[in-house]
Amino acid sequence: MGTIIAIANQKGGVGKTTTAVNLGASLADAAKRTLIVDMDPQGNCTTGFGVDPRSLNKSIYDVMLENCFVTEALCATEMPSLFLLPANRDLVSAEIHMIDMENRIGRLRQALETVRYRFDYILLDCPPSLGLLTLNALAAADSLLVPLQCEYYALEGLTAVLDTMKRVQASYNQDLQFEGVVLCMYDGRSNLSAQVAEDVRGHFPEAVFETVIPRNVRLSESPSHGRPALLYDARSTGAQSYLGLAAELMGRKESSHAKT
Numbered sequence: 001m002g003t004i005i006a007i008a009n010q011k012g013g014v015g016k017t018t019t020a021v022n023l024g025a026s027l028a029d030a031a032k033r034t035l036i037v038d039m040d041p042q043g044n045c046t047t048g049f050g051v052d053p054r055s056l057n058k059s060i061y062d063v064m065l066e067n068c069f070v071t072e073a074l075c076a077t078e079m080p081s082l083f084l085l086p087a088n089r090d091l092v093s094a095e096i097h098m099i100d101m102e103n104r105i106g107r108l109r110q111a112l113e114t115v116r117y118r119f120d121y122i123l124l125d126c127p128p129s130l131g132l133l134t135l136n137a138l139a140a141a142d143s144l145l146v147p148l149q150c151e152y153y154a155l156e157g158l159t160a161v162l163d164t165m166k167r168v169q170a171s172y173n174q175d176l177q178f179e180g181v182v183l184c185m186y187d188g189r190s191n192l193s194a195q196v197a198e199d200v201r202g203h204f205p206e207a208v209f210e211t212v213i214p215r216n217v218r219l220s221e222s223p224s225h226g227r228p229a230l231l232y233d234a235r236s237t238g239a240q241s242y243l244g245l246a247a248e249l250m251g252r253k254e255s256s257h258a259k260t
Helices: 016-029 060-064 089-098 106-110 132-140 154-171 191-203 215-224 237-259
Strands: 001-009 034-038 082-085 121-125 145-151 177-184
Touching: 001 016, 001 191, 016 034, 016 082, 016 089, 016 121, 016 177, 016 215, 060 106, 060 215, 089 132, 106 132, 106 191, 132 154, 145 154, 154 177, 154 191, 177 191, 215 237
Parallel strands: 001 121, 001 145, 034 082, 034 121, 145 177
Antiparallel strands: none
């Protein structure tokens, strides 16, 4: 059974999609069968794999409204072990359509249960807002991974998303765990980045991943080429950092399984 990880932060521009795309590619590079689910109507995760959202016949929108099965909407990628459940602008109206629907918070969970056995990891790229789409992702997930930009007010954003997690645990998904925090867009030349990293590690000493994702030109360029950094420039520090993050995540999972 695959592990489902929601990648979420109610603050925008913190590296959620970059993390979903590149962590997913790095897990696939380690021969883990991986599915990335684009839950953001902007479809940046989708275009990050070179898929034109306007060309889609089926998407996560159709899955959420039960117009098709997950398998009918899946897209292959350049990596044999990596698959994408894409999104387009249709997803904007999904929340409106779902308002009066039965089980509106559990629709994604219900859909993913049909394919969970086929994957080792399922990553959910959430929109930067707390609506039905993000709630569906958190209700479907085993754990929450929070990308955090090393900037002012980072801790406030983290506190907000953890409060949301607690509410979801109380009402929809009592088994939801906190996977941890990934420090993104780290600038080693900046005192601010170092101070934010120190503050976050001080507040959450066991939750913050050791691997830090730096600001990196190749990492920023790769989406415009429709490829993860690993396929765009595998030697770049951005690509190597996400390989390190994937290794750390897999190590945590193996350690957790060994204890149980």
